[in-house]
Amino acid sequence: MAAATHGANVWAALASVRAKNPLVQCIANYVSMDLAANTLLAAGASPAMVHSAEEVEEFIQIAGALSVNIGTLSPPWVEGMRRAIAGAKEAGKPWVLDPVGVGATTYRTKICQELIAMGPTVIRGNASEILAAAGAATEATRGVDSSAASTDALSAAKQLATACGSVVAVSGAIDLITDGRRVLRVANGDPLLQKVTATGCSVTALIAVFLAANPELQPLEAAAYTLAYFGLAAQVAVEAHPGGPGTFRAHFLDALYALGEETVTQGALVSEDPL
Numbered sequence: 138m139a140a141a142t143h144g145a146n147v148w149a150a151l152a153s154v155r156a157k158n159p160l161v162q163c164i165a166n167y168v169s170m171d172l173a174a175n176t177l178l179a180a181g182a183s184p185a186m187v188h189s190a191e192e193v194e195e196f197i198q199i200a201g202a203l204s205v206n207i208g209t210l211s212p213p214w215v216e217g218m219r220r221a222i223a224g225a226k227e228a229g230k231p232w233v234l235d236p237v238g239v240g241a242t243t244y245r246t247k248i249c250q251e252l253i254a255m256g257p258t259v260i261r262g263n264a265s266e267i268l269a270a271a272g273a274a275t276e277a278t279r280g281v282d283s284s285a286a287s288t289d290a291l292s293a294a295k296q297l298a299t300a301c302g303s304v305v306a307v308s309g310a311i312d313l314i315t316d317g318r319r320v321l322r323v324a325n326g327d328p329l330l331q332k333v334t335a336t337g338c339s340v341t342a343l344i345a346v347f348l349a350a351n352p353e354l355q356p357l358e359a360a361a362y363t364l365a366y367f368g369l370a371a372q373v374a375v376e377a378h379p380g381g382p383g384t385f386r387a388h389f390l391d392a393l394y395a396l397g398e399e400t401v402t403q404g405a406l407v408s409e410d411p412l
């Protein structure tokens with residue numbers, strides 16, 4: 138599909154988010170709660186950070202999708218994740234997993250594998266996380282930030298997608314999104330996104346938003362369009378207001394809120410690898 142067509146599709150998907158204002162349940166983490174919630178609000182969605190095992194199953198009934206993030210996991214949070222995912226699956230709602238820091242500790246890896254086995258619609262992580270989740274890491278992970286390029290994780294992403302039946306999105310300078318067969322590439326973004334904590338967590342929650350608002354799209358496309366919109370907002374923010382991480386964070390939220398049809402249609406850089 139031509140880049141221009143993808144651009145129009147990214148705009149249509151974003152317009153649907155803004156028109157529908159989907160309610161999305163987020164099991165976030167102590168670091169990302171604020172930025173993820175503000176990202177979703179700026180995009181036109183309605184976030185709810187709900188992680189307690191006592192209420193997650195009830196809440197998913199009224200939400201359009203679920204985002205699960207293992208950033209600051211502990212046993213009570215994990216129980217909330219299990220119940221929320223079971224509820225989402227029973228209700229036929231899409232759910233997205235962010236495997237933050239998988240591979241760093243035995244506990245994190247064990248829980249992540251358990252959640253992956255529950256069949257996320259989309260898994261979005263950085264290259265080190267996708268390599269670890271696929272069992273393909275060749276060096277120890279450094280924590281929540283990536284020490285590899287997204288392109289280093291393409292075959293691991295394909296393998297993981299095929300093994301678990303999920304779409305796998307590897308973020309980085311070029312985002313790679315695969316269902317195990319097709320590969321979409323997104324060239325939008327700015328390196329400053331790596332200098333603000335929780336941007337990865339936020340784009341994962343935003344993928345859940347795009348899934349909720351665009352049920353007619355394949356998850357492969359929905360995930361790619363989310364990353365294109367998110368990355369383009371960063372580019373627009375930096376171009377209009379060059380600066381450092383602190384001011385970027387504010388201008389980035391403003392750009393997510395304000396991006397218009399012409400900018401999105403012309404600026405989204407989505408391409409597909411030949412099969």
Ligand SMILES: Nc1ncnc2c1ncn2[C@@H]1O[C@H](COP(=O)(O)OP(=O)(O)O)[C@@H](O)[C@H]1O
Pocket residue numbers: 262263264281282283308309310311312325326327328329330331335336337338340364367368
């Ligand atoms: N070098 C880069 N250039 C442009 N955009 C980037 C770069 N690295 C990451 N991004 C973007 O930053 C966002 C978060 O990705 P990433 O930093 O890989 O996730 P995480 O925060 O989970 O490590 C994504 O939208 C991604 O496209």
Ligand SMILES: Cc1ncsc1CCOP(=O)(O)O
Pocket residue numbers: 166168169208209237281333334335336337338339
């Ligand atoms: C710093 C940190 N520590 C535990 S979770 C977290 C946030 C990670 O956010 P992201 O993966 O989006 O950079």
Ligand SMILES: [Mg+2]
Pocket residue numbers: 235237238262263281337338
């Ligand atoms: Mg992350």
